[in-house]
Amino acid sequence: MKLTIKDIQQAHKRIAPYIHRTPILQSQLLNKMMGCELFFKAENFQKIGAFKARGGCNAIFSMDDTSLQKGVVTHSSGNHGAALAWAASLRDAPCTVVMPENAPEVKKAAVAGYGANIQLCQPTMAAREGAVAVLIQEQGYRLVHPYDADEIIVGQGTAALELLEQIDQRLDIVMAPVGGGGLIAGTGIAVKALSNAQVLGAEPEQAKDAWLGMQSGERLAEYSPNTIADGLRATVGVRNFAVMRETVDDILLCSEERIIEAMRLIWTRLKVIVEPSCAVPLAAIMDQPEQFQGKRVAIILTGGNVDLDGLPW
């Protein structure tokens, strides 16, 4: 069934008691540097430090008690795992998270901190999905996919829903980074239903499977991303790609150097801690500034779970 803004509004009602209504941040200096007016939706202040709390919470609170008590399982390079672990703990449900060995330590610690079990695997999509399949078959766990699931897509869309309520001026563009596509798909549905703004995804050049798919019209099932933006190392999902084709106007790319530069700019100008993934939309603006001049641009800052001992500068 096709997802609509109503699904996002219902999800928002469902999760509102548990999540933060995160603020919109602005910096006059950043606006001046970029030649446009920027509004940052600060999901780094969200529960578990990332927007993924929205999708995870919506998935858990959409389940009935019986299937929930059998336990849930997911694979995640980090924030979705923490989100599911956190949301499951709110309903006392057993939770197992399959994580790639190279996931940042801080993200492993967060998952463990919410009381979930961690199972490590090779850092490939095949290995992740294989490990999850075994757990589902042997343990009877229910899969909560990190992005390729309706409850996740509409859950993540609640960030854009709030953003549109919070900014009472006309927006020209809404941007979000693209990893598996949960956030950008939910954002696309919300923004197209409630405004005339363009929806732009942003991807690292070294993780451009969404960009390639949108160009060719066909989703890439196999792709090896290699980017500092650890939250974007997933390949766009089937449901996500279908929604993106209908609601996303374009995907913009950026270099790894720009991601680090943009991340530093956000740290120094907005005074907030954000992950490299958060900096990808701003990096894309810096790499192709012309189309943003004089525009009102909202950017979703996706998360703030950074390993302070492994900063890229």
Added chain:
Amino acid sequence: MKLTIKDIQQAHKRIAPYIHRTPILQSQLLNKMMGCELFFKAENFQKIGAFKARGGCNAIFSMDDTSLQKGVVTHSSGNHGAALAWAASLRDAPCTVVMPENAPEVKKAAVAGYGANIQLCQPTMAAREGAVAVLIQEQGYRLVHPYDADEIIVGQGTAALELLEQIDQRLDIVMAPVGGGGLIAGTGIAVKALSNAQVLGAEPEQAKDAWLGMQSGERLAEYSPNTIADGLRATVGVRNFAVMRETVDDILLCSEERIIEAMRLIWTRLKVIVEPSCAVPLAAIMDQPEQFQGKRVAIILTGGNVDLDGLPW
């Protein structure tokens, strides 16, 4: 003349069009770790990235056009210099800032960015004051002292005024770090006039001139601080000490290691960039947790101007 809450309220009216009403931040995880409810007034989001914008703005907007056009001068290890440069630029007034050679690069760049002249000097109070005295005599500039001045004290007190308006629950304790004493003196006046909360200053053990002075009843005129908290390397001023004796209940100390640990905690839990000075009150709580158990404690986060290439971990 004795400063009162009315002076702070007037200052707030004067500067409100130019400054940010900064938000109050909270973290349930931090509260749990500390055993008390913490409210952080996020002055790292203030204009120029620090509460000093309040005092600088109040001083500049308290002056008449004639004396302002002759120019203003100050000495500062950083944020007050940026604050005065920024405030002077709002009224197109010439501004010179005497800075110690060892001030962080990021702070020198900020002062220059607001169009002020920088004059470097040796990193001692005597050298700073000497350089300023020469400029006053030779150029006719008006001194805006970084802390030992009525306009500055009441300007900085507006942070606590806002904080008491923003937190609609009873507070047990309000804390601020102590450098020259502008913030703690203004905070003391505001909090004692408007609430029953205790006012606690916090100082690094290696910069404990306020603590020594409060113990003996006599201000230390000479003291060589040696702390990572670069915003607290000043010695408490005459006016500041007099106000502190009347309004501050106690000064708590903390070690350098705790400052770094508390700074990391604020970064990772609140997801905001703060200077080492900001972390001093939290570090003091960590070093003597007993008296804070179960209390409601407000802490002023003083600023976020950190050199990202010189982090202490």
